[in-house]
Amino acid sequence: MLQIELWKRILIWGAVVLGLLLAAPNLFYGKVERYNDAVAAGQPAEGWSDYLPSGLVNLGLDLRGGAHLLAEVKVEEVYATRMKGLWPDVRTRLRDARDTVGTIRLQQGPEDELRVKIGNADAIDEAVRIVREIARPVTSLTGAGQTDLVVSAQGDVVIVQLSEAERLSTDDRTVRQSLEIIRRRIDEVGTREPTIQRQGADRILIQVPGVGSAEELKAIIGTTAQLTFQPVIRRTTDDQTVARPGEAVLPALDDAGQFYVLEDTPVVTGEELVDAEPSFDQNGRPAVSFRFNPGGARKFGDYTANNIGNPFAIVLDNEVISAPVIQSHIAGGSGIITGNFTVEESTNLAVLLRAGALPAGLDFLEERTIGPELGADSIQAGKIACIVAGAAVLLFMFASYGLFGLFANIALVLNVGLIFGLLSLVGATLTLPGIAGIVLTIGMAVDANVLVFERIREELKTAKGPARAIELGYERALSAIVDANITTFIIALILFVLGSGPVRGFSVTLGIGIITSVFTAIWVTRLLIVTWFDRARPKTIEV
Incomplete structure (x- = not known):
């Protein structure tokens, strides 16, 4: 018989109510957005209840307006820097x-090579062996078992180059580091939902809603992070600790609830840091090596000589990212940070250490500025x-199927609400192609109802009762x-995996629309029909 169990009815209506509740904040977009901003800033928040959902569908660059950049990282510059540092x-x-x-003398050569001429040509093999001792294992899975340097001889000249495995590893680290720096710079501006992602081997896509122009965004990216090396006075868990004159109280980046009391004047700053990269200590455990310029090396060496056994804080943007203990005098301007690191953690720490400046220059291949007026026009056009589309579908369904079409129309309106509820729940970004996906979903949403209703019509022609016709219509x-x-969902999934930017925005709304x-x-439509049928008990039905 035509019936739906009570628990199923409760579950269906519960899902609908929950979806509409999640979508409701989008009806008060400006008010809820100001509320969320106040909460994020730790300020008193008014205008919205704490007991109601506050998730919003984020507006993409083409709807809110902002700046779009496509940058290419000049990874070759890092090779030259590595050679100079060696x-x-x-x-x-x-x-x-x-x-x-x-005698030894530095020779001119390609920027990605280090050429050293020795006085005794007969000892060239010995010179090559000595220089090869500098080589270290490549810190990447693809370069396992290989060293980072290739040392060869040409007459009385020793030639040092990065190995191919190290070049690939360096390229990857350089782009990842650039991504981290750009993300940290843009996050400081407080923009909403920036898109910062890697494209290909050496390109970065940057889309930031709310920024006035592409030039303004380029200026933000070029800002230097504040990196300092400061003496540690003590460690505390009291977040109410008040800094005395000449001190600073800063939180630990990766250790919630931990704070460091530091001397306010740094020993050295990130401007004097030349390089930092993942490496291994003498026991083969992951570590991070770093190197200063001559001025920073002198100050760092003097301090470590006089403070053996004391912790030394590495501070990035007013957060302590590491506080290693000085084990010995660190001369020459280079050192190593050891700890219970994994290879991934040592790589991330190296990225943070070098986040004070971009590792290589950026070539901006594409620049676009989208004004908020254009975004407002896009939103209006989407509405x-x-x-x-919705009105046309509603009229068609009611004209074609009468009362059953009305039930389908109610379900269609609920469907649109559920789409926005799910978009708000997952924090998706709505773009202009995403609006196109919603419009397409509105047109496709009644396809299933059309199939069911036509099937019910066929079953009615076989002289079955209305209850049996409805039941068979849904089943078949x-x-x-x-x-x-x-x-269709598989196509949406493929578009999401292989696409980027607007294509992904379209695939997200299309995929969610298919589910709802x-x-x-x-x-929902079936529950509406069953509820009506239980109350009316018609002898015949018109579809």
Whole structure:
């Protein structure tokens, strides 16, 4: 018989009410947005109840307005920097063997090579062996078992280059580091839902809603992070600790509830940091090595010589990212940070250490500024498209199926509400192509109802009673509905995985729309019809 158990009815209506509650904040977008901003800033929040959902559908760049940049990271610059940084170590090691290799002199050559001429050409093999001792294992899974340097000889000249595995690892670290720096810079501005993602091997897509122009966004990206190395006075868990004159109280980045009391004047700053990269300590455990310029090396060496056994805080943007204990005098401007790191953690720490400046220059291949007026026009055009599409579908369904069409129309309105509820729940960003996906969903949403209603018509022609015709109509149309929507959902999934930007925005709304459409067509419409049938008990029905 035509019936739905009570628990199923409660579950269906509960899901509908929950979805509409999640969608409700979007009806008061400005008020809820100000409330969320106040909560995020830790300020008193008014205008919205704490007991109601406050998630919003984020507006994309084409709806809110803002700036769009496509940047290419000039990874080749990092090779030259690495070679320059190797020269002091190479010079020191060869000077220690001067009796064998003779005089040493730096030679001009390609920027990604280090060329050193020795006085005794007969000792070139020994010089190559000495320089090869500088090489370290490549800190990446693809470079396992390989070293970061290739050392060769050409006459009386020692040539040092990065290995191919190290170049690939360096390229990846450079782009990841650039992403981290850009993200930290933009987050400081307080923009909503910026899109910062890697495209290809060495390109970064940057889309920031609410920024006035592309030039303003480029200026934000170019800002230097504040990195300092400061002496630690003590560690505390009291967040009410008051700093005395000459002190600063800063939180630990990765250890909630922990604070450090530091001397306010740094020993060295990030402006004097030349390099930081993941490496391994003498026991083969992941660590992070770093290097200062000559001025920073002198100050760092003097401080470590006088403070062995004391902790030394590494501070990035007023947060302590690490506080290692000085084990010995660190001369030469380079050192190593050890700890219970994984390879991933040491890589991330190296990225944070170097987040004071971009590791390489950026070439901006594409720049666009989208004004808020254009975004407002897009929203208005999207509203009109949705209203027109919805009105046309509602009129068609009512004209074609009468009362049953009215039930389908109610489910269609609930479907749109559920789409926005799910978009708000997952924190999705709505773009202009996303609005197109919603419009398409409105047109597709009644397909399942059309299949069911036509099937009910056929069953009525076989002289079955109305209850049996409705039941068979839903049962026999189910397979066609599921097959059609599964294939469309697979396409939406492929678009999401392989696409980017606007394509993903379209696929998200399309995929969510398919899920809600099937739910409303199979369960909500059926529940409405069953509820009506239980009350009216008609002898015949018109579909």
